[in-house]
Amino acid sequence: MNNLNLRHLHYFWVISRLGSVVAAADHLELTPQTLSGQLASLEAQLGGALFHRANRALQLTDFGHTVFSYADEMFKTAQALSDLVIKPAEGRPLRLAVGICASIHKLIAYRLLKPALELPRTVKLRCQTGDLSQLLKCLHQRSLNVILSDRPPADKDAPQVRCYALGRSSMSLFAVPELAQRLASDFPQSLNHQPFLATALDAPYITELKNWFASRNIAVNVVAEVDDSALIKVFGHQGVGYFAAPTVICDEVCRQYRVAHIAIINEVQDTLFAITRDHGSHDAAVQAIIEGPMAIVKSIENSDV
Template sequence: MSRLNYHHLYYFWRVAVAGNLTNVAKELHISQSALSAQIKQFEHNMDVKLFELRGRRLNLTVHGHRVLAYAHDIFSKGEELESFLRKGSISEKQHLSIGVLTTLSRNFVESFISPLLANPDVSFSLTAKGMTNLLNDLANHELDLVLTNLPIGVDKKDPLWQTQLVSRQPLAIVGPKVNRIHDSFPNGYQNMRWVLPGQNTEIRAAFNSFCATWQYQPDVQAEADDMAMLRLLARDSGALVVLPPVVVKDEIEQGILEVYQRLPNVYENFYAITAQRKFVPEVLLALLKQQIDPELIN
């Protein structure tokens, strides 16, 4: 019966994280050919292909991603054990690496991570990227969690991702408080200028349907997919904006903006995405439990 060679697994882990044989070989003080041979032997013994070459970069196969998840947990715990044996104690401080979609509302992100800010035993890092890069980093276990407002499809044959709906924010028409429209839509909205999310967003599609119901044609002055930019335009343009009020909560509290009208039964969903893995940090499990909106459960 074949037994797992942890020496080979360690070599695989280092190369999988770096994505480069040459650099890892230098760090481990062995030749590149010897390192390559060790990994090929590991693949042969386990009867599985872990890497595929694309250009000059090694890319993990589907099995490679799965093996990396186990290897990461094994050697992370090993490093923790080594620290305990050397120092007689293990640091109780845990670290989370969180990826954030570049266009996501910063107010939502701040609200989501607030429990971490109140916990002195936890540190965290935030990285903003596009969706493809975020999922790649999550698959490579460079990230523990991804926050996004974009749902992802799940391949039933390979359920790599775990997606949790953590919040659902109602959409609303928001504008300057000094020009508050008190009539119900579309009365009083003639000749108003609008700043809207881009055409390919779910928010824009929902607003277009809402306008079509009332046979209303908005005068669109500007479009933006980035919630941070929509927030600035809402504050400075004097136009009406469609977005979740949480995005401009500070401006609403300061009396600069006001919610004119909520859109009926229209929401923006916020998701927390994790990768399937054997070991999940306790601090991450606790954070996800805290962030579930009770209304979503009910």
Template sequence: MTMPFNYRHLYYFWVVAKEGSMSKAAERLDMAIQTISAQVHELEKSLGFLLFKPAGRGITLTESGFAALEIADQIFSLGEKLPEAVRDAAKAPKQKITVGVSDGLPKLIARQLLEPILQMKEIHLIVHEGEFDDLLADLALHRLDIILSDRPAPNNKNLNVYSEELTKSSISWYGSKKWLKEVKGGFPDCLNHLPILLPTSHSMVRFLIDQWFIKNNIIPNIVGEFEDSALLKTFAASGMGVFPAVNLVQKELKETYHIEALGHCSDVYEYFYAILSEKKIANPLVEAIIKRSSP
């Protein structure tokens, strides 16, 4: 791979920009001013833009120079961390995995899907939560080892990713004891008389729940919609309303949020997926998640 510029030239430019002058940069680097100037000129030549311009008796950055400095700051700030990172890795070698969690995936489910590796020794888990499309882009660029999501990857050959179904779960309705005491009639008709909390349309299961309402002649009194599943459960625990959730987390809902089941939502399932890069070298921690979670 041919680099568009020399990183040594970039480093000399960075020092000049930080020091504010060629003479101070030369002093810091213990080099001749002429040598520093020549290296910066070579960088300007390779980029095709002037990075400095005269300012009184000194120099100042051009607009292109400010843009180059911003990138150089990122590059060399990371570079300064390299010795420490290498030293720490050698001192305590750990298996590292970087996981993307789609914002539509319930937090309790994410925890369960990662359970196969959480009991392992010497692992370094990094978790990024974000929007589905943003995570796909990061996976395609190999910034992530795996994505956990409530939806499969789209059929896009340019992405070079594929999906694995990890598990599925039926859905029930839950609420605090306050609302369970207010239930009138059988389930699901009682939902016509109760305040409803739902995930927003960013969650794949929302469409299925809306269809289930229609099928069962329920006109929901929606009092809250939440993108964050943990926030939804917190408001439900406070007594704001009843809500649907997968039965996989029934135990956690009862123990953590003191929420009880109201009734079972038949024929509605939520599916959970791992999304992986087709070209990335397999991470043994990823394989452990797939092997122990897959149906």
């Protein structure tokens, strides 16, 4: 340990995680030249090359992979300890950085975040949307505290994170009042060949909904594919077609977008998850998100929509 420069080892760990000297230098607030020099010193100290270049990208050597496995365990444990001992003092604002999968309905996201915003302590909230793989990278880099997702992480990511099931809602169909009234009659056969607004995102409930349509021999007439759940509702408000949204936010969808409820599809479910790092304890804001949605689950089960 007396001969091992832990600071240089930490620099190597950050470079390995971010994939380039430039990205690591920006993260560490150093110049790329300085960081390259520190990396060269570490390689000389350890007696072996840690990286080799392939198509202008850095790739770990076999020796580098071995060193990284030790460094990764060391610095994750050190960060968990740091998280424990530097918890904010009472009264100091909690900083909450949340990743939200783009396929999650934004009204649902707000309801999931609301318990954290209602804590007695001030919460400084920052939200970032994106696909799950992108958000998981940010979570591992500690730029996010928690991810709200409509699917659990893949098996390859599971050992590095914790996943909490927050709640589940059936899906409902909506349209402008005139179209909704027409589609509610002789449902679901009334949907045949009618204009449907579909999400372009790979949301799990979409696969279930397509299967539900197919099982009832309903020909789906997709008039628009949109990768933003709020924009779909705007198109719905303009009468372009009918759309699907979680039953639990039925009242808000109808009120905010001036549409009417057509029907509930209990066979199609939207399940929501909170994903956190697997190291360290949660602060009060993250814990409020994990524990708060039980009220949402109850409102789903008791919904009289």
